[in-house]
Structure formats: C-alpha cells, structure tokens
Amino acid sequence: MSEDAKIKVTIDGKTIEVAPGTTILNAARQIGGEVVPPAMCYYSSLEGSGGKCRTCLVEVSKGSEKDPRPMPKLMVSCSTMVMDGMEVKNTTSERVLEARKGVVEFLLINHPLDCPVCDQAGECHLQDLAFEHGLSKTRYEFKRREFEKVDIGEYIKLHMTRCILCYRCVYTANQLTDSREHGVLKRGDAAEIGTFIEKNLKNDFIGNVIDVCPVGALTDKTFRFRSRVWYTKPVDAHCECTKCSGNAVLWMIGDEISRVTARKDAYGEVKEFICNECRFDKKDKSQWTIEGPRKISRHSVISANHYSKEIPKHTTLLNKA
Amino acid sequence: MTRKLLLEHDHIEGIRTYDVYRKNGGYRSVEKALKSMSPDDIVEEVKKSGLRGRGGAGFPTGMKWSFLAKPDGVPRHLLCNADESEPGTFKDRYLMEKIPHLLIEGMIVSSFALGANQSYIYIRGEYMYVLQILEKAIQEAYANGWLGKNILGSGYDLDLAVAPGAGAYICGEETALIESLEGKRGNPRMKPPFPAVKGLWQRPTVVNNVETIAAVVPIVNDGGDEYAKIGIGRSTGTKLISASGNINKPGVYEIELGVSVEEFIYSDTYCGGIKNGKKLKACVPGGSSVPILPHYLVCKTAAGEDRLMTYESLADGGFESGSMLGSGGFIVYDEDQCIVRNTWNFARFYHHESCGQCSPCREGTGWMKKVLYNIESGKGKSEDIDLLWDIQRKIEGNTICPLGDAAAWPVAAAIRHFREEFEWHVKEPVLSQTENYGLVSEKSFVTETV
Numbered sequence: 001m002s003e004d005a006k007i008k009v010t011i012d013g014k015t016i017e018v019a020p021g022t023t024i025l026n027a028a029r030q031i032g033g034e035v036v037p038p039a040m041c042y043y044s045s046l047e048g049s050g051g052k053c054r055t056c057l058v059e060v061s062k063g064s065e066k067d068p069r070p071m072p073k074l075m076v077s078c079s080t081m082v083m084d085g086m087e088v089k090n091t092t093s094e095r096v097l098e099a100r101k102g103v104v105e106f107l108l109i110n111h112p113l114d115c116p117v118c119d120q121a122g123e124c125h126l127q128d129l130a131f132e133h134g135l136s137k138t139r140y141e142f143k144r145r146e147f148e149k150v151d152i153g154e155y156i157k158l159h160m161t162r163c164i165l166c167y168r169c170v171y172t173a174n175q176l177t178d179s180r181e182h183g184v185l186k187r188g189d190a191a192e193i194g195t196f197i198e199k200n201l202k203n204d205f206i207g208n209v210i211d212v213c214p215v216g217a218l219t220d221k222t223f224r225f226r227s228r229v230w231y232t233k234p235v236d237a238h239c240e241c242t243k244c245s246g247n248a249v250l251w252m253i254g255d256e257i258s259r260v261t262a263r264k265d266a267y268g269e270v271k272e273f274i275c276n277e278c279r280f281d282k283k284d285k286s287q288w289t290i291e292g293p294r295k296i297s298r299h300s301v302i303s304a305n306h307y308s309k310e311i312p313k314h315t316t317l318l319n320k321a
Numbered sequence: 322m323t324r325k326l327l328l329e330h331d332h333i334e335g336i337r338t339y340d341v342y343r344k345n346g347g348y349r350s351v352e353k354a355l356k357s358m359s360p361d362d363i364v365e366e367v368k369k370s371g372l373r374g375r376g377g378a379g380f381p382t383g384m385k386w387s388f389l390a391k392p393d394g395v396p397r398h399l400l401c402n403a404d405e406s407e408p409g410t411f412k413d414r415y416l417m418e419k420i421p422h423l424l425i426e427g428m429i430v431s432s433f434a435l436g437a438n439q440s441y442i443y444i445r446g447e448y449m450y451v452l453q454i455l456e457k458a459i460q461e462a463y464a465n466g467w468l469g470k471n472i473l474g475s476g477y478d479l480d481l482a483v484a485p486g487a488g489a490y491i492c493g494e495e496t497a498l499i500e501s502l503e504g505k506r507g508n509p510r511m512k513p514p515f516p517a518v519k520g521l522w523q524r525p526t527v528v529n530n531v532e533t534i535a536a537v538v539p540i541v542n543d544g545g546d547e548y549a550k551i552g553i554g555r556s557t558g559t560k561l562i563s564a565s566g567n568i569n570k571p572g573v574y575e576i577e578l579g580v581s582v583e584e585f586i587y588s589d590t591y592c593g594g595i596k597n598g599k600k601l602k603a604c605v606p607g608g609s610s611v612p613i614l615p616h617y618l619v620c621k622t623a624a625g626e627d628r629l630m631t632y633e634s635l636a637d638g639g640f641e642s643g644s645m646l647g648s649g650g651f652i653v654y655d656e657d658q659c660i661v662r663n664t665w666n667f668a669r670f671y672h673h674e675s676c677g678q679c680s681p682c683r684e685g686t687g688w689m690k691k692v693l694y695n696i697e698s699g700k701g702k703s704e705d706i707d708l709l710w711d712i713q714r715k716i717e718g719n720t721i722c723p724l725g726d727a728a729a730w731p732v733a734a735a736i737r738h739f740r741e742e743f744e745w746h747v748k749e750p751v752l753s754q755t756e757n758y759g760l761v762s763e764k765s766f767v768t769e770t771v
C-alpha cells in the first residue's frame with residue numbers, strides 16, 4: 001500500500017477515509033460530533049495510553065471488506081486499528097450504550113461525588129460522562145473507598161479518592177520528565193497513585209500531570225483565589241520561555257491570574273506541554289503577552305452558559321447528593 | 322489400566338535426583354531431538370500429537386508454536402508458566418516437586434524446537450520450596466551437559482533459569498507474566514501485539530504451561546501419532562487432574578482424556594466416590610473460573626449423554642448446561658456445601674487478584690464480593706440476585722484480560738443453576754446461617770434440534 005493510501009471506515013453510518021494505522025477513535029474524531037466515543041484514559045500524545053477505562057468500547061459490526069464478519073466482543077476504539085471497509089457502531093448500538101452505562105457506573109461506585117467542593121468541577125471528564133451516560137440513582141450501597149489527601153511536592157496535591165486509575169499521569173511522568181517519581185502501587189481496587197515514600201514530584205515538567213488528569217485527583221496547589229472554573233475567564237497567552245513553547249492559557253479573575261494551564265483541544269488533550277515555571281511561577285500579567293479569549297470547544301459544564309446539548313432526563317446523578 | 326506418560330515414575334524413590342531420573346529413561350528425548358531431528362520436525366510431531374495447552378484455554382500447542390515470528394537476528398524465548406494460582410489447581414506443583422527433571426527435559430526439547438537460547442520458568446512466589454527443587458535439578462542438568470553451551474556436541478546452546486513471582490494470580494496471564502519477568506508491575510498487556518510477535522523484551526515469545534511442556538517429552542520419544550492414539554477426537558493424550566473437595570481420595574491423577582466423569586468421581590482408581598456416603602451436589606471441573614455444574618449435569622450432559630473428561634464433552638451445552646476442562650482443577654461438593662458461600666469465596670479471590678487496570682474488573686469484582694457477602698450472611702435482598710447477574714454481565718467480555726471473565730463466569734453459573742438456593746438465603750436469613758439448602762431441583766434444557 002502506498003504512503004498516502006486511504007482506507008474507508010463507517011461509524012454510525014458516517015463514512016470517512018483515513019490513513020492506515022488510524023484507530024477507530026481517531027477516525028471518529030476526524031468525523032466529529034456524536035459518533036466520537038468518550039475516552040477517559042487514552043491520550044494521543046502519551047504512548048501506551050488507552051485500553052484501561054473501557055468507556056470507548058464500540059461494536060464492530062463488520063470487520064473489513066476482506067473479512068466482513070462482525071467482531072464478537074465490543075472493542076476499545078482507542079486501541080483498535082481500522083480496516084478497509086470496517087463498519088462501527090457507537091451510539092447506534094444498544095450493546096455499546098448498555099456496556100458504557102455499566103462502565104460509567106463502575107467508575108462512579110467508588111468516586112466520592114464531592115463535585116461541589118472539587119477544583120476540577122466544570123472541567124471534569126467524569127462529570128461530563130456521568131452527565132451523559134449515568135444512571136439516575138446509584139445501586140451501590142457500600143462504603144466508598146477513601147484515601148488520605150497527600151501533598152506531593154510544593155505544587156501538586158493528590159486526592160487519590162477521586163482517581164480513576166487512567167495511568168495518564170504515570171505515562172506523562174515517564175515520557176515527559178527525566179525521571180519518574182511516582183507510579184501505581186498495590187492492585188485491584190486498592191491500587192493507588194503514589195510516590196511510595198512520600199516524595200516530592202519536582203521534575204521540570206511534572207506540572208503537566210495536573211492537565212492530563214481527567215478528574216480532580218491531581219490539582220494545582222498554586223491555584224490562587226480558589227474559584228469555580230466557570231467564574232474565571234480563560235485567555236490564550238504566551239511568554240518567552242527557554243524550557244517550553246510558552247504557549248499557555250491564563251485563567252483570569254479580573255486582572256489577576258488565578259492559574260496557568262496548557263492549551264487543550266476539543267477532547268481535553270494538551271498538544272504542547274508547558275514547564276513548571278510557566279505554570280506555577282508566572283502569575284503576573286506583565287510576564288505574558290495576551291492573545292485573546294480562549295474558545296472552549298468542548299461541550300461541558302465549563303461552557304455552562306452555552307451548554308447547547310439537550311440534557312437527557314435520566315441524567316440526574318449530579319443532583320443526587 | 323490407564324497409560325501414564327508424565328507420572329509413570331512418580332512413585333520411584335529418588336526420582337527427583339538426576340541419577341535416578343536418567344536411569345529411568347530420562348533425557349532420551351533430548352538425545353533424540355538434538356541428534357536426529359530438526360526443530361521443524363519437533364513442531365510437526367507436536368502438531369500431529371494434537372496436544373492442547375494445559376494452562377486452561379486448550380489452544381493447540383503445535384499451532385501456537387508455528388505462529389512464532391522468526392525475524393532474522395532477533396532472539397526468541399520460551400517461557401514456562403508455573404504460576405499455578407487458580408483455586409482448585411495444584412497439578413503443576415505435583416509434577417515439579419516430584420519429577421523436576423521432566424519439566425527441564427521438556428524445556429530443552431521445546432526450546433530447541435522454537436530456536437530459543439534463553440528460557441525461563443516463571444514460578445509462583447508461594448512455591449519457593451519447589452523453586453529450590455527446580456534450581457537444584459537445573460544445576461544437575463548443567464553439570465551433566467544437558468544445559469549450557471553446545472549441548473551433546475550439537476552446536477545448540479541453552480540457558481535456563483527460574484524466576485519467582487511475588488504472589489499474584491494475575492502474573493499467570495501470559496502478558497502479565499512477561500511484564501513481571503521484565504521487572505515491571507504485573508499488568509496484562511493489550512493484545513495485539515501477541516507474545517508470538519512481541520513478547521519478552523519485545524521479542525517473539527511462546528508461553529506454555531508446565532504440563533504442556535512436560536508432555537512434549539513423550540511426544541518426542543514415541544512420536545506424535547502414538548500420543549494422539551490416546552483420547553477421543555480433539556482431546557488427545559493424558560491430562561493431569563487435581564481433584565479436591567468432598568471425595569474419598571483427593572490428589573493428582575493422570576487420566577487418559579475420555580474417561581467418564583462418573584468413573585473419575587466414583588471409581589477407586591481415582592476419587593473413590595463422595596466422602597461419608599453423601600450425595601453429590603455440584604462440581605467445578607476445571608478450576609475456579611469455569612462454570613459450576615449442578616448434580617444432574619455432572620455425569621450426564623443436558624442431552625442425556627455420558628459426560629466425559631474431554632474438552633468437548635465438559636463444554637457440551639455451552640454455558641447453559643456445560644462447563645470447561647480448564648486447568649483440570651476438579652472440585653467436588655457434597656450435599657452439605659453452600660453454593661452461595663462458595664461463590665462468595667471465589668468472588669473474594671478474584672477481587673483480591675484483579676490488577677486494577679480496567680474499570681469493570683477493578684470495581685466490579687469488589688462489588689460482586691460485597692453483594693455476595695450480604696446474601697451469604699443473611700443480609701441480602703431479593704433484588705441483589707438480579708443486581709449480581711447484571712454486574713457480572715457488564716464485566717464479562719469488556720475487560721483487557723480474561724480475569725474479568727474468570728470472575729464473572731462462576732457468579733453467572735451459580736445464579737443460573739442455583740438461583741433457588743440464593744433466593745432461599747434471602748427468604749431465610751436466619752435458617753440459612755445454620756442449615757444447608759441441599760440439592761437444587763432439576764431444570765430441563767431445551768436442546769436445539771437442527
């Protein structure tokens with residue numbers, strides 16, 4: 001096959017041609033809209049990520065032109081490569097919706113649902129997911145798993161109780177910093193993110209674990225004037241930096257910078273990671289050149305005032321408490 | 322009299338030592354293989370033998386070997402899976418403990434067949450004393466020229482080492498085993514790529530069970546055709562079964578595949594019948610992860626045929642009315658045993674052993690365990706049974722590795738066949754703490770007619 005050969009894949013009836021080696025998820029993202037499965041652990045720029053959360057499960061109703069048999073099991077779209085002539089069902093498959101509802105329920109049974117006091121509220125992927133796929137009431141009647149909050153270094157707080165073990169922060173530290181100082185300890189539902197001997201995470205780029213975390217498990221300790229994100233105004237800005245691109249988002253309250261993050265795309269993924277100095281130390285507006293207001297393209301509670309999608313009736317999980 | 326191919330000499334005094342093992346015909350297969358056979362010849366014999374993996378899934382070994390990628394200049398590896406941690410399964414331990422040289426001999430001919438020059442036996446951490454037995458045997462094999470450089474002047478080099486796990490069932494899953502052997506956390510990998518293409522250190526790798534590798538010895542000695550004469554249909558050769566539970570003679574038996582389940586349970590050659598003259602209530606024929614069978618589906622299939630100890634017959638009826646040969650962990654329950662308690666016990670195990678990578682298994686196994694505990698301890702509600710069914714259904718098939726399925730199946734089968742016993746626990750929260758439900762009533766299965 002030549003370099004620019006394209007293969008055809010159909011997702012929920014929409015057909016697109018993509019390069020060989022594209023995953024179903026990325027093909028769906030090229031189509032955009034409703035056909036895109038939710039992804040809680042996959043992160044395009046992190047090698048090896050994906051496959052774990054199982055929210056992106058889809059049904060492959062036709063394997064390929066050559067071998068049209070359907071795949072018996074649901075497949076993780078983030079890690080399954082498309083084949084020429086493949087047909088995939090995301091929201092048009094009852095099986096997928098049912099399984100996904102199950103996954104969301106699994107992710108929530110041990111989640112504290114402390115959204116009202118969580119820094120991530122408004123930009124939490126789990127919150128969005130629960131909103132769209134959750135059940136109206138929990139069937140879990142046992143004590144939820146709890147962990148002590150841990151300060152891991154001067155910049156970052158770990159709130160393990162909220163972690164969904166997506167491993168993104170582990171891959172980030174592995175692939176972005178000189179040395180990995182944290183990882184997953186223990187197993188099963190006792191597994192936790194930890195530094196083993198409460199060590200500091202202080203690598204130059206470690207702050208990015210905050211941005212890759214889909215939930216509020218890793219938060220910025222330097223976030224000033226703690227405020228719900230939707231009260232802050234994001235602006236694109238850049239600065240001269242020798243360590244990173246210096247391209248960032250400033251979250252403003254009036255004229256003050258409450259926090260600095262990297263820029264995320266429509267799927268909440270950072271394309272250019274930023275260094276700790278830009279993130280944690282440059283909190284003065286004069287250190288930055290402001291480009292203009294940031295467009296939030298992702299549908300989420302963050303764009304609360306512009307939440308265009310109709311909220312399905314059964315998704316009342318957030319008002320449950 | 323059944324033929325024994327693996328445990329023929331297990332009663333011989335000192336068979337654990339090199340000298341006695343050699344005197345009883347040990348290492349003949351290595352001589353034959355290295356002097357008169359090519360690696361492909363061996364693969365061919367294994368294919369002819371019909372040998373299927375003894376680790377649980379029953380995948381044809383010859384076919385697995387022929388899938389091994391052979392890119393130029395890239396070393397290949399053979400790994401022996403001695404992690405044996407499935408509740409009810411203890412056959413590999415018996416073999417390694419009694420006749421360690423048989424496994425080493427199998428490792429040499431199999432490694433030669435696959436072109437591997439560095440092979441490993443990955444053994445579960447709790448088997449530390451077996452590890453010591455194996456290491457001693459490996460030293461003897463080196464000392465006598467069966468391992469190391471230029472074995473028997475053939476030009477073939479092989480190093481063999483034993484690596485212990487650290488107490489995790491999940492490290493028996495082949496890709497978790499590889500991660501663990503590489504010194505990492507034992508998380509299963511996503512497949513593809515399969516180990517045959519990218520395994521240990523990203524090199525082509527075959528992972529086989531202890532018993533599978535030991536079976537290669539008689540296959541090379543006597544030929545694949547001879548091996549295939551034993552058994553029925555696609556279930557060829559002999560199989561080690563570890564029998565436990567309420568039977569008169571628990572232990573490890575080598576059977577010819579095709580023996581009837583009835584003979585296996587009741588004859589004095591094997592289990593010797595149910596203990597204390599009690600009635601049979603249920604049987605888990607292949608280790609804790611295979612579906613449990615109620616008394617009336619143990620010796621007969623739903624179609625009324627004799628149930629045999631073969632891959633096919635044990636699975637007859639699918640999950641509706643059948644089970645699996647699995648790893649050969651054969652557990653028998655008498656009328657006094659509580660199926661709810663047993664299911665809870667298995668659920669506890671899977672919850673404890675989940676690696677925690679994927680959400681359905683990480684969260685679902687703990688949830689099932691807690692609900693089962695409630696029912697078992699008289700705190701259950703009637704909705705709990707449907708809830709359990711729903712949880713297992715949402716785990717099954719939706720996880721990275723088969724541990725999720727292994728956790729779901731026993732729960733599903735228990736509810737499918739013993740629902741009335743679960744309901745009784747809910748209805749009789751006090752009585753069920755001191756009494757047992759006894760046998761469940763027979764259901765009829767509509768057999769599909771074509």
Ligand SMILES: Cc1cc2nc3c(=O)[nH]c(=O)nc-3n(C[C@H](O)[C@H](O)[C@H](O)COP(=O)(O)O)c2cc1C
Nearest residue numbers: 374375376402404405406493494495529530533723
């Ligand atoms: C959770 C889990 C545990 C397993 N444990 C073992 C084990 O202890 N021993 C074993 O031989 N296979 C075990 N297996 C199966 C292995 O993944 C693999 O299929 C087997 O070692 C292949 O060998 P075989 O083809 O010779 O059977 C396990 C599989 C799973 C999913």
Ligand code: SF4
Nearest residue numbers: 163164166167169213
């Ligand atoms: S802390 Fe956040 S990024 Fe890290 S594993 Fe947990 S949820 Fe994922």
Ligand code: SF4
Nearest residue numbers: 676678679682720722
């Ligand atoms: S199914 Fe369970 S054991 Fe297997 S990878 Fe997922 S969490 Fe780990």
Ligand code: FES
Nearest residue numbers: 051053054056078
């Ligand atoms: S995004 Fe695919 S499994 Fe998590």
